[in-house]
Amino acid sequence: MDKPFDNRAWFFVLPVFVLVAISAIIPLMTVVNYSFQDTFGNNVFFWAGFEWYADVLASDRFRSALLRNLLFSAIILLIEIPLGIAIALCMPRKGVWVSVCLVLMALPLLIPWNVVGTIWQVFGRSDIGLLGRSLEFVGIDFNYGQSAIQSWIIVVMMDVWHWTSLVVLLCYSGLVAIPEAYYQAARIDGASRWKVFLHIQLPKMQRVLLIAVLLRFMDSFMIYTEPFVLTGGGPGTTTTFLSIDLVKMAIGQFDLGPAAAMSIIYFLIILLLSWVFYTVMTNFGVNAADRPEADR
Amino acid sequence: MSGEGARGGAGAIPPSTSAEEALERAEEAPAKESSPLAGLGGNSRLKALVPTLYIVFLMLPIYWLINMSFKHNNEIVSTFTLFPENPTLDNYRVIFGDPSWYGGYIDSLIYVVINTLVSLSVALPAAYAFSRYRFLGDKHMFFWLLTNRMAPPAVFALPFFQLYSAFGLIDTHVAVALAHCLFNVPLAVWILEGFMSGVPREIDETAFVDGYSFPRFFVKIFIPLIASGIGVAAFFCFMFSWVELLIARTLTVTDAKPISAVMTRTNSATGLDWGVLAAAGVLTIIPGALVIYFVRNYIAKGFALGRV
Numbered sequence: 001m002d003k004p005f006d007n008r009a010w011f012f013v014l015p016v017f018v019l020v021a022i023s024a025i026i027p028l029m030t031v032v033n034y035s036f037q038d039t040f041g042n043n044v045f046f047w048a049g050f051e052w053y054a055d056v057l058a059s060d061r062f063r064s065a066l067l068r069n070l071l072f073s074a075i076i077l078l079i080e081i082p083l084g085i086a087i088a089l090c091m092p093r094k095g096v097w098v099s100v101c102l103v104l105m106a107l108p109l110l111i112p113w114n115v116v117g118t119i120w121q122v123f124g125r126s127d128i129g130l131l132g133r134s135l136e137f138v139g140i141d142f143n144y145g146q147s148a149i150q151s152w153i154i155v156v157m158m159d160v161w162h163w164t165s166l167v168v169l170l171c172y173s174g175l176v177a178i179p180e181a182y183y184q185a186a187r188i189d190g191a192s193r194w195k196v197f198l199h200i201q202l203p204k205m206q207r208v209l210l211i212a213v214l215l216r217f218m219d220s221f222m223i224y225t226e227p228f229v230l231t232g233g234g235p236g237t238t239t240t241f242l243s244i245d246l247v248k249m250a251i252g253q254f255d256l257g258p259a260a261a262m263s264i265i266y267f268l269i270i271l272l273l274s275w276v277f278y279t280v281m282t283n284f285g286v287n288a289a290d291r292p293e294a295d296r
Numbered sequence: 297m298s299g300e301g302a303r304g305g306a307g308a309i310p311p312s313t314s315a316e317e318a319l320e321r322a323e324e325a326p327a328k329e330s331s332p333l334a335g336l337g338g339n340s341r342l343k344a345l346v347p348t349l350y351i352v353f354l355m356l357p358i359y360w361l362i363n364m365s366f367k368h369n370n371e372i373v374s375t376f377t378l379f380p381e382n383p384t385l386d387n388y389r390v391i392f393g394d395p396s397w398y399g400g401y402i403d404s405l406i407y408v409v410i411n412t413l414v415s416l417s418v419a420l421p422a423a424y425a426f427s428r429y430r431f432l433g434d435k436h437m438f439f440w441l442l443t444n445r446m447a448p449p450a451v452f453a454l455p456f457f458q459l460y461s462a463f464g465l466i467d468t469h470v471a472v473a474l475a476h477c478l479f480n481v482p483l484a485v486w487i488l489e490g491f492m493s494g495v496p497r498e499i500d501e502t503a504f505v506d507g508y509s510f511p512r513f514f515v516k517i518f519i520p521l522i523a524s525g526i527g528v529a530a531f532f533c534f535m536f537s538w539v540e541l542l543i544a545r546t547l548t549v550t551d552a553k554p555i556s557a558v559m560t561r562t563n564s565a566t567g568l569d570w571g572v573l574a575a576a577g578v579l580t581i582i583p584g585a586l587v588i589y590f591v592r593n594y595i596a597k598g599f600a601l602g603r604v
Binding site for chain 2: 003004005006007009010012013015016017019020022023024026027028030031086087091092099101102103104105107108109111112113114115118119120122123127128129130131133161164165168218221224225242243244246247250251256259263266267270271274
């Protein structure tokens, strides 16, 4: 697979480059600009160096939001990835039910994020919601607006409801791409169900799993709208994730300097962690692929 | 019906998700003895249970929203019924009778469609370049594109506002469509590149030998070959543009306000108008459901053909 070297290919990439450069580099430079400056108003700015960065990194507010967000992403990945794989393994491969399953499962993915928040808000409320009422009925005092743990449970539940389908769809497409011959070979070898999963299905799903993990990590780390609508970051600051805090700082309080510095740090953390996931998962695949024909 | 309600309430708390996994594991254990049908075997009835339970869990909140949208406010607040006692269309009438309500849907659809068209038309040639050629800085370019998918919208909200104010584009559909290109174009390039790499290069070469010009080859031969890839890419562009709120809300005031932002109006002076809120929510689900219905075959087959 040696592709020819041809710099004229740049002409094809140019429209994308221009478009993304306008909507990425210019705004990002604005952010960088603010992050190094301070102002007393009237659009007069002066150099502040790395002061804001030091401030943000030292502040409890940022650290606790970061910890909360890391914890949230970890919980989300630990629940959604295994659950998604399990559901994909159990899905039918042929027939009408495939379409039915896929359409119904994809539905939450295409609901606007604030509507997702709204749906769970009305679903979880103990006065008008099905979930809240049912829990009250069973005898559990459910009020996610008051209890920190309950607000976490409902936010995690909402995210599982919202995004597990993406993992399912990706895994499923990886699974149906496995040729029948692989299973026949496994049958002849007398491989157990678990061995088939470990040595055929998992390596074949590796690529889609990488995409699933990366997308789920990035999106759960950037989550804003759904918890904002559902809990408003509360009670207190228990569900105030990084984006919620950032918007509060930038647009609510208009603290441009710290907000900009926080934006840059935030972005760098996402890049770093995505890179770690990518490296770990691709290297893991190299070791796990004990079969030469295993797909990269 | 109340039985289903109770089951749904219990089935929705996270611990039960691990119960589903346990179920999966329990199902795998006996399969070890009866290994001959290792690949697709197993107890099919137990197997069907997992997706079924999951779909029930997915549908319950949506069912509740639809249920609420057909109720009057006092029924919502005062009683608890699994089906509306006096079904009413009043909530929907409010929405379809007020231009500021239904206008939101039109605005949303306009910028989503513009965004999908723009994203796909710039991503197609770029993805072709990435899949067929090596060129100076190709890997870096590709990686840089993907980093934009990792940029939190919250970081870009304020600078976008300033950028588009400078060009006088605030409150236009174009502004939102262009802003959403930030994360949709990289994704479209990524998906299309995967699909295009699955098409052997010999096809291009044969076409050129047969005397096809590049544009004619691209439109007549190549695009039909990767139609499912375009379908999947369009699906993702539509999806991420349709569901995004933060940037769309920041860049609009009245004229191009997306429906999801209009919905925040319901918690106004007189308290929350739950019925109308639910009806508006139900209506935002419909375009997505239609799109899924049209691409359902691509979802099943299309994903696997591409890079994934």
